[in-house]
Amino acid sequence: MSYISIPAVQDLGNVFLLDTRHMGGEGKLGVYLLPGASGKFALIETGPGSSLPSIKQGIQEAGFALKNLDSILVTHIHLDHAGAAGELAALSGAAVYVHERGSKHMHDPSKLMASAERIYGDAMDSLWGKMLAIPEEQLHILKGGESFKVLDHTIEALYTPGHASHHLAYLLNRSDLFTGDAAAIKLTGSSVIRPALPPPDIDLELWQDSIETMLQANAKRLMLTHFGMTEDVEAHLMAVPERNQEWADEILQGMQEGDDNEGLIARIAALGNAELLADDAPPEVMKRHQETSNYEMTVMGVTRYWQKHHPEVLEQEQSLL
Template structure:
């Protein structure tokens, strides 16, 4: 198992790379070093050994973990929640009201992920362990969780990517843990001096209007930092909003054109990849850059969500 040192993001916040899909800088687990040791996101079950090792490198034991928060219940963010919770005897799991029952009974999550990932499902997500109901804490919009003398986290309902999605505001860093609502950040391009963020429009609850509303709520906060589900932190918060609001109508318009041509998500994924590739290559990024493999996968899943949204809208 290849591991990396946890990333030091802020005096009390680290990020453990979970190597989702076997890739570095894909998903991770945030560690907030407050009086009540708090983690945000577990990733899928194959990421659990990386969390364990990362905590060890930071000098923490599993019995010190008090809260594990998942922004939403998609398996790449919360698939390992039940498995990891088994190793943390003093921890509670914190989840959106619309996500709680699916952690207790993950059968529908499994069914949905199998439909998207097909034969890759087992290697990417197994095992998926139910979370005991008595270890769940549900937090609705505006509710809070005090994890230290000077830190009370606040939860914001933030649909658009999923209806079971909340974001977590950290008053100490004036930052927001945005899961997938503020898009996917591609740190692979950082060495090239580029800051790329694209909307995450995966099935089956993607809604562009809700996403834009959630982003407007972030804007109202005057944030200094965004902590992405995929991957890492940025202080270029206004640039994040601008990129997502720029690309979102492009994604939807391309989807409408594909449907009008009687074609499916494969064609949409190809068109979106070409649009993004054109922009990156104009900025000097080689067509052989590692980011394109990740973009191809992301845009395939995004295209499924866009087609699903448009077909529902037609009905």
């Protein structure tokens, strides 16, 4: 089997996909570049601060100059999606579009950074880098449901919570839907769709509603941040809540059986790795997947979901003991 390599810049017709090469790895985390007239362009997602050199290089390789960056649209404020927004906005003066529940953290990222530091500790800087504050006058705050122009393009913002309470998907020219993490993860080289279930906001019921919202958008293509384009729109979207439920139920079973944290991580790793092996995923694709939907984060996100939204399923078990 040959090694699956991913180009640094892919031309997808009307948009470019830039690979952030996050932590030196290929095909895990993307940024989309939307061209406009006279050299201007917009970005959908920015990647993290630690990937800025690759992002700048990708912009150049696609034929654009950073000073012509007009707008930045982030699906949500997790560091892998929006971490570099502050620096890119400072270098270009670009407008930054974000959901109202995420905007205060873009204006003052100190709380967001502090909570990420609690989770990632010493690895914080090399993993995610810095996030700079964005001046209020550069922020364009959305609720979802808006339709607006970016350069010559029509964008519709769809409110799609479930992965994050402030998550937006963006529909470009009624055709391409930029799904952030709301349509989960699918990497080149495997047909497996993997859940994106980190803390602190996971809500599977809200996520189900967001899938309906995205189905109703009737997009022709899905543009996943992790990673790339798929034309299999309906089947992909319908699979997402099933995959989420499978992983969440696996972790619930462990919680009910009294697994400790290590046990829960081992349990979901066994399931996730078995799925990839059954799909004949090459070793490099398995590794990319393991780094993208990290098992430790999955356990943190899902245990919190069960405890917060369905404490009854945990109490039942305890009362039987």
